[in-house]
Amino acid sequence: MSAFESLPPHGPNGSIEVIAGPMFSGKTEELLRRVRRAVLAKQAVQIFKPERDDRYAKLEVVSHDDTRMQARPVSDSSALEAAVSHEDVIGVDEVQFFDDGIIDVCNRLADRGIRVVVAGLDLDYRGCPFGPMPLLMAHAEYVTKLHAVCCETGGRAHFSFRMSDGDGVVQLGGTAEYKALCRAVYNKVYVRDHVQGTKAGEETGKAAGENARSK
Ligand code: ADP
Ligand code: MG
Numbered sequence: 001m002s003a004f005e006s007l008p009p010h011g012p013n014g015s016i017e018v019i020a021g022p023m024f025s026g027k028t029e030e031l032l033r034r035v036r037r038a039v040l041a042k043q044a045v046q047i048f049k050p051e052r053d054d055r056y057a058k059l060e061v062v063s064h065d066d067t068r069m070q071a072r073p074v075s076d077s078s079a080l081e082a083a084v085s086h087e088d089v090i091g092v093d094e095v096q097f098f099d100d101g102i103i104d105v106c107n108r109l110a111d112r113g114i115r116v117v118v119a120g121l122d123l124d125y126r127g128c129p130f131g132p133m134p135l136l137m138a139h140a141e142y143v144t145k146l147h148a149v150c151c152e153t154g155g156r157a158h159f160s161f162r163m164s165d166g167d168g169v170v171q172l173g174g175t176a177e178y179k180a181l182c183r184a185v186y187n188k189v190y191v192r193d194h195v196q197g198t199k200a201g202e203e204t205g206k207a208a209g210e211n212a213r214s215k
Helices: 027-040 077-083 099-112 133-139 181-197 199-204
Strands: 015-021 045-051 060-062 069-070 073-076 089-092 115-121 142-147 160-161 179-183
Touching: 015 027, 015 045, 027 045, 027 060, 027 069, 027 115, 045 077, 069 089, 073 077, 073 099, 077 099, 089 099, 089 181, 099 115, 115 133, 160 181, 179 181
Parallel strands: 015 115, 015 142, 045 073, 045 089, 089 115
Antiparallel strands: 060 069, 160 179
């Protein structure tokens, strides 16, 4: 039994649950697992995803091991709120891509009695907190941090390392572009590939060698 399942069952009051972690840590799998259980309990459920994430399917949420469920793409947090009507449970995948309005939207939906389950990357590839995630985690009743398997050591991976070049922090990708790394390996390869190579310095406006994560 997971720590989450040992919590009291949901009553009439809404709540916010955040599932956070690096790429490949099983956030989408866990989101879908919770949503499936709500479906079994005959609750009205709707999954949302940001429109920009069309990597695997436009109208589905898909995990890296191909678990999938139907989802409604929305352009921003206002569109998401407008699309919610009678649901008992809503799921949101890739919530880090939403605008900051998503924090108030999640709170308003939870205040209405809806169970709001969101999954997202806690850190970007530079190791900086990602978009609305820090505040979502602060407002949530329940926070679950997941870890992937480090591609180098087999240990617990907390970081998503971007292997490919690209512009900006947001770059959609999968195993070809990103790999999960533990702290020790991430620190070594990030400094080698991004800080010494000045990529991180350019993107964060910080001098090479300065810790981009303190942003
Ligand atoms: P996330 O949403 O956190 O990116 P997913 O739920 O989509 O993760 O995918 C999790 C699945 O990814 C795992 O069950 C496993 O099959 C696969 N996977 C691929 N690479 C890794 C890795 N390095 N560590 C853990 N799982 C991985
Ligand atoms: Mg995912």
